[in-house]
Amino acid sequence: MITAKARAVDGPDKTFRAAEIKRRDLDSHDVLIEIKYAGICHSDIHTAHGEWGPVHYPLVPGHEIAGIVTSVGPEVTKFKIGDRAGVGCMVDSCGECQNCRNGEEQYCLKGKVDTYASVDKYGEPTQGGYSTHIVVPEDFVLKIPDNIELDVAAPLLCAGITTYSPLNHWGAGPGKKVAVVGMGGLGHMAVQIAHAMGAEVTVLSQTLNKKQDGLQLGASHYYATSDPETFEKLTESFDLIINTVSAKINMDAYLELLTLDGTLVNVGAPAEPLSLSAMNLIGHRRSFAGSMIGGIRETQEMLDFCAKHNITPRIEVISADQIDEAYQRVLASDVKYRFVIDISTM
Numbered sequence: 001m002i003t004a005k006a007r008a009v010d011g012p013d014k015t016f017r018a019a020e021i022k023r024r025d026l027d028s029h030d031v032l033i034e035i036k037y038a039g040i041c042h043s044d045i046h047t048a049h050g051e052w053g054p055v056h057y058p059l060v061p062g063h064e065i066a067g068i069v070t071s072v073g074p075e076v077t078k079f080k081i082g083d084r085a086g087v088g089c090m091v092d093s094c095g096e097c098q099n100c101r102n103g104e105e106q107y108c109l110k111g112k113v114d115t116y117a118s119v120d121k122y123g124e125p126t127q128g129g130y131s132t133h134i135v136v137p138e139d140f141v142l143k144i145p146d147n148i149e150l151d152v153a154a155p156l157l158c159a160g161i162t163t164y165s166p167l168n169h170w171g172a173g174p175g176k177k178v179a180v181v182g183m184g185g186l187g188h189m190a191v192q193i194a195h196a197m198g199a200e201v202t203v204l205s206q207t208l209n210k211k212q213d214g215l216q217l218g219a220s221h222y223y224a225t226s227d228p229e230t231f232e233k234l235t236e237s238f239d240l241i242i243n244t245v246s247a248k249i250n251m252d253a254y255l256e257l258l259t260l261d262g263t264l265v266n267v268g269a270p271a272e273p274l275s276l277s278a279m280n281l282i283g284h285r286r287s288f289a290g291s292m293i294g295g296i297r298e299t300q301e302m303l304d305f306c307a308k309h310n311i312t313p314r315i316e317v318i319s320a321d322q323i324d325e326a327y328q329r330v331l332a333s334d335v336k337y338r339f340v341i342d343i344s345t346m
Contacts, residue, residue: 001022001023001024001025002022002023002024002025002032002133002135003020003021003022003023004020004021004022004023004131004132004133004134005018005019005020005131005132005346006018006019006020006021006060006127006130006131006132006346007019007060007130007131007320007323007341007346008021008058008059008060008127008130009048009057009058009059009061010057010058010059011050011057012048012049012050012051012055013049014057015324016130016320016323016324018320018346019058019060021060021127021131023133023134023135024122024124024135026071026072026073026135027073027137028073028074028075028076029073029075029076029137029138029139030072030073030076030135030136030137030138031069031071031072031073031076031079031085031135031136031137031138031141032069032070032071032072032133032134032135033065033067033068033069033070033085033087033133033134033135033136033141034067034068034069034070034132034133035065035066035067035129035131035132035133035134035343036066036067036068036150036151036342036343036344037065037066037067037150037151037153037154037317037340037341037342037343038062038064038065038066038128038129038130038131038154038340038341038343039062039064039065039129039154039155039157039158039159039315039338039339039340039341040062040064040323040326040327040330040338040339040340040341041063041064041155041158041159041185042185042246042268042269042330043063043089043158043269044061044062044063044128044327045327045330045331046246046269046271047059047061047116047117048061048327051271052269052271055117056117056125059116059117059127060116060127060128060129060130060131061116061117061128061129061130062115062116062128062129062130062131062341063087063088063089063090063114063115063116063128063129063157063158064088064129064154064155064156064157064158064159064340065086065087065088065115065128065129065134065154065157066084066085066086066144066150066151066153066154066157067084067085067086067134067150067343068082068083068084068085069081069082069083069084069085069141070133072138073138076138077138078138078139078141078143079138079141079143083143084143084144084146084150084153085141085142085143085144086141086142086143086144086153086154086156086157086303087115087129087134087136087140087141087142087157088115088142088157088158088161088293088299089106089114089115089157089158089161089293090105090106090112090113090114090115090140090293091113091114091115091118091120091126091136091137091140092112092113092120092121092137092140093105093108093110093111093112093113094108094109094110094111095139096110097109097110102295103295103296103297103298104295105140105295105296106292106293106294106295107292113126114126115128115129116128116129129154129343130320130323130341130343131343131346132343132346139296140296142157142296142299142300142303143300143303144303145303145304145306145307147307147310148303148306148307148312149312151315151317151340151342152312152313152315152340153303154340155185155189155313155315155338155340156189156302156303156306156312156313157299158293159185159186159189159313159338160189160193160302160303160306160311160313161293161294161298161299161302162186162189162267162291162292162293163186163187163189163190163193163242163244163267164189164193164294164298164301164302164305165291165292165293165294165298165302166242166265166267166289166291167190167193167194167197167199167240167242168197168294168298168301169291170240170263170265170289171240172193172194172197172198172199172240173197173198173199174198174199176198176199176200176239176240177199177200177202177237177238177239177240177259178194178199178200178201178202178238178239178240178241178242179201179202179203179204179234179237179238179240179241179242179257180194180201180202180203180204180219180241180242180244181204181205181225181241181242181243181244181245181249181254182204182205182243182244182245182268183203183205183210183213183214183337184244184245184333184335184337185313185330185335185337185338186244186267186268187203187205187244187245187337188213188214188217188313188314188337189311189313190242190244191203191214191217191218191219192217192218192309192311193302193305193306193311194218194242195217195218195219196218196305196309196311199240200220201218201219201220201221202219202220202221202222202223202234202237202238203219203221203222203223204223204225204230204234204241204254204257205222205223205224205225206224206225206226207224207226208222208224210336213314213336231253231256231257234257235256235257236256236257236258236259236260236284237257237259238257238258238259238262239258239259239261239262239263240262240263240264240265241254241257241258241262241263241264241265242265242267243264243265243266243267243268244267244268245268245270246268246269246270247268247270248270248272248274249274251264251274251275251276251288252276252277252280255276255277255280255281255286255288256280258284258286259284260284260285260286261284261285261286261287262284262286262287263286263287263288263289264286264287264288264289265289265290265291266288266289266290266291267290267291267292276288313337313338314336314337314338315337315338315339315340316335316336316338316339316340317339317340317341317342318339318340318341318342319341319342319345320341320342320343320345320346321345323341326339
């Protein structure tokens with residue numbers, strides 16, 4: 001067994017503490033990664049606070065992981081010691097169902113194994129990237145391109161793929177008008193990726209506070225959703241809307257911004273149920289959809305795409321002792337745009 005330093009939380013109302021966790025000995029196809037950086041995702045906060053259901057505590061969150069391979073199992077062929085490697089939101093799946101065979105492991109019919117707050121095939125609870133080391137099967141490890149630094153690579157493993165996947169699936173590209181709801185950790189990635197794909201990008205944010213950032217990152221237009229005139233002006237304007245916010249919003253108001261056959265895709269995951277009027281779908285043959293992350297193949301495709309187009313998240317690097325403060329700042333929307341933990345501070 002491998003002992004790793006970590007930051008763990010013992011309950012929904014508890015603060016993070018220093019901890020030690022055990023990582024399994026390497027099986028034949030396992031890779032040991034020394035973690036250098038781990039991003040903080042809103043999903044970490046929801047899970048740590050017990051907002052998505054029962055949690056096995058103590059919990060070590062973190063599914064935006066970037067580091068260096070330090071050991072490999074005897075049958076590993078995809079990685080060698082010294083490789084730059086990443087781990088995202090999942091660390092295993094059945095590998096046998098139709099979805100897994102199609103490279104959509106995130107929708108495994110038997111249930112994927114999440115990087116944390118899940119149970120692995122050995123019957124052990126998984127623990128995430130707020131730690132110094134992690135052991136993962138090679139098929140769930142990503143190659144980080146050489147021209148992406150490890151600190152900015154970490155958020156791509158969730159924020160990057162969470163926005164790339166729906167933009168890719170619903171065909172964002174030249175001639176398409178795409179709106180991004182929210183200019184946070186997910187939103188600022190969606191703007192860059194949609195722009196690089198060739199779409200005309202509009203940001204719909206509560207205020208105009210981040211307008212300059214949005215325009216610099218590739219948006220052609222930026223509107224405040226707190227202004228009622230925004231929704232009147234933009235009625236039936238967009239082919240695709242990516243909703244990145246993790247809060248309950250008026251879905252009907254946004255559905256009315258879609259053109260004929262337009263689609264609104266939810267990637268933000270608020271704890272509260274969302275409601276909408278069916279008439280807003282029926283009237284213009286609109287669709288309301290959801291999207292999670294991408295499969296391993298698509299995630300690698302995303303990393304290579306970001307490397308080609310020089311797309312990186314805007315980050316603030318913090319120490320391990322600042323995690324609780326960072327959580328509070330995320331909830332207060334006080335971050336531009338993703339916190340990343342320097343694991344050397346463990």
